Amino acid sequence: MTDFKKNDLNHPWQTEDIRATNVPRRWRIPSIGLKSLSLLLLDTTMLFTSWVIADRIGTPTVGVHLADSTIPILAASIGTLTASGFYGTDDKLRRFAKLFKSLIVAQIIVLITVFFYQPGAWVSRSVFSIALVLNFIFIGGGRFLFDLVTVEIRKHNPIFQQSIVLIGDRVDIDRVRKLLQRSQQFKIDSIIDLAVWDIHSQLDRVLMQIRSRQVSEVFICSQHSIDNQIILFWKLKAAGIHLRIVPTELQLPQRSAEIKMIEEIPTVRFKSLPIFGINFQLKRLFDTIASLLILIAISPLLLVVAILIKKSSPGPIFYRQHRVGLKGNHFQVWKFRTMVANASQLQQQLEAQNEVKGGVLFKIKHDPRITKIGKFLRDYSLDELPQLFNVLQGQMSLVGPRPLPIRDYELSLQPSQQFAQNRLLRYEVLPGITGLWQVKGRANVDSDDIFYWDMVYIMQWSLTLDVKILLQTIKVVLLKEGSC
Structure with a gap:
């Protein structure tokens, strides 16, 4: 791990912009694309398997062959999961409640798609119901095992961890570093101590340092210490680097959250605590x-x-x-x-x-x-x-x-x-x-x-x-x- 110093660069610099035509696109983190592709192939296999089994044990429809509708069924289901964010960069892709809802929506889309693709073909109710249950069991189980394997691979192969940079005061950086060490998802490549660097006057220099490390994300650990956050966000995104803000000063619940806009102000809303009532x-x-x-x-x-x-x-x-x-x-x-x-x-x-x-x-x-x-x-x-x-x-x-x-x-x-x-x-x-x-x-x-x-x-x-x-x-x- 590198601790950036002021004299690390003593030559002119330019900030890369991924929109420029002379900048070649490259896989900054191959493991991210590999993981998404692996999940896509896994889900496709599980979907195909569950529909085949449902067709075998369900009530057959005379004159209708599942093989004729395989492509629209898989396309509609995978498309729905993609739209629901199941192939993004989130490390928690086993959100089973959301998965079940997405598969229900996918089934509805499948019916509509098959109707237009083959107007005379209808899947029996038993096949449809069995396929829904098997889709959830197979995809959910597959992703559960995939997650276990992924964690083990990351433990023994740091190359599959995402390299990140931490920016903030030393105390906040140490706090975030301790939290991230418990996860196998990220590898802290370097830190930028705000006691050494002045983000306001040395922003381009800081960006050059970050870009030279070829990291995928930057974590801001001391939000209050950066007064030009929107500029930092813009320039990082222009360089193809994601930005996260870690609210170290707030005692927030460790629950799934969603961003909600109130007029033009973004707010974070957390789901209710789980072990209550039913x-x-x-x-x-x-x-x-x-x-x-x-x-x-x-x-x-x-x-x-x-x-x-x-x-x-x-x-x-x-x-x-x-x-x-x-x-x-x-x-x-x-x-x-x-x-x-x-x-x-x-x-x-x-x-x-x-x-x-x-x-x-x-x-x-x-x-x-x-x-x-x-x-x-x-x-x-x-x-x-x-x-x-x-x-x-x-x-x-x-x-x-x-x-x-x-x-x-x-x-x-x-x-x-x-x-x-x-x-x-x-x-x-x-x-x-x-x-x-x-x-x-x-x-x-x-x-x-x-x-x-x-x-x-x-x-x-x-x-x-x-x-x-x-x-x-x-x-x-x-x-x-x-x-x-």
């Missing part, structure tokens, strides 16, 4: 059914674990501890015992060895209180399985922020702790057996990162996200990446 009831219904089925399936395993614990060391099979749940209410969490019987008393002697930064949570990698069978159970998170009973009782959810012990809860809300007030929001939802932190950074013992992922989950919740986290939990547990 969404909460749907989550509870999913938790109840899923946890009951899981308990039935793993009952032999639970019995074996209980016998091993009883034989390995003196003490009870289960460990019950008071935790803090929804609305700050206390409840007893159930776990298989993995420590010696007097582990709570020994914790006071081990506080100095706490490895969690800030000391809000208590965690030691090689905790001497853990028994041999307990270490095995923790490695594969088997000790957490009895919490399925907490889920059935309505005290917990399968997915959510981990419930904190009372000691950790009280420390997390001390005024000396950064973002202490924001952390209260994690107690507005049911705690979970697993969560985003468990699948994003289980080996990371920085309490700020833990609370950050809790907030991301709360603000971005959906049943699809819950399923994704549960599937990823299986992966990280089998690979023993930390412990839940």
Whole structure:
């Protein structure tokens, strides 16, 4: 990463304009075009497959062959998805609610298109309905897997990350850099510190520096420090570079937003928070059914674990501890015992060895209180399985922020702790057996990162996200990446 200095360029410069006829167009970020093309091919394949299957299992229409209408069907569907922004530069292209609405619109357009393309041909109602359901399942599932693969590719191949430049005050730049490091989408190529550069008098020089790096986007981290933003925006766009403004000074919800114009003033409107009303009831219904089925399936395993614990060391099979749940209410969490019987008393002697930064949570990698069978159970998170009973009782959810012990809860809300007030929001939802932190950074013992992922989950919740986290939990547990 480069930190631009004033003397980086000492020769005349000109700002490239992509509208000039003598400027060759080039792929600044080949991965962006590659990703859009891959999604286009994936969606086309899924659409074709779903319609073929629907035609096979649905009620056939005499004299009508789906092959005759394949081109208009695919063209209408892909055209609708394109118009809805599903092949843009947004990294979150798995917006399933919007996808479902777009596919409904596509089906309507398909009917109209086929009517004009082949006036005498009509697809049966059963084929039409089955195709709609399969379109959503196949495209949604395909994009879900595509997203997982994309993240893994970016982790191991930075060439597929978008190179960006950060502009702002040093404090704001550091704040944004820390946030972006949690994402695999961007690679910070260089920064422009406004304490060194004067954007007002050195705008063309700054633009030349940015263009020389061949980046795709510029992030403004300190909006208040730039008084000629429209000029900066215009010249960046003329050079083929996108501009983003990161509102570091505002505590905005991490929800999908849309730009709305009030007269000539652009405003940002955020969607409502997700885990309320019918969404909460749907989550509870999913938790109840899923946890009951899981308990039935793993009952032999639970019995074996209980016998091993009883034989390995003196003490009870289960460990019950008071935790803090929804609305700050206390409840007893159930776990298989993995420590010696007097582990709570020994914790006071081990506080100095706490490895969690800030000391809000208590965690030691090689905790001497853990028994041999307990270490095995923790490695594969088997000790957490009895919490399925907490889920059935309505005290917990399968997915959510981990419930904190009372000691950790009280420390997390001390005024000396950064973002202490924001952390209260994690107690507005049911705690979970697993969560985003468990699948994003289980080996990371920085309490700020833990609370950050809790907030991301709360603000971005959906049943699809819950399923994704549960599937990823299986992966990280089998690979023993930390412990839940």
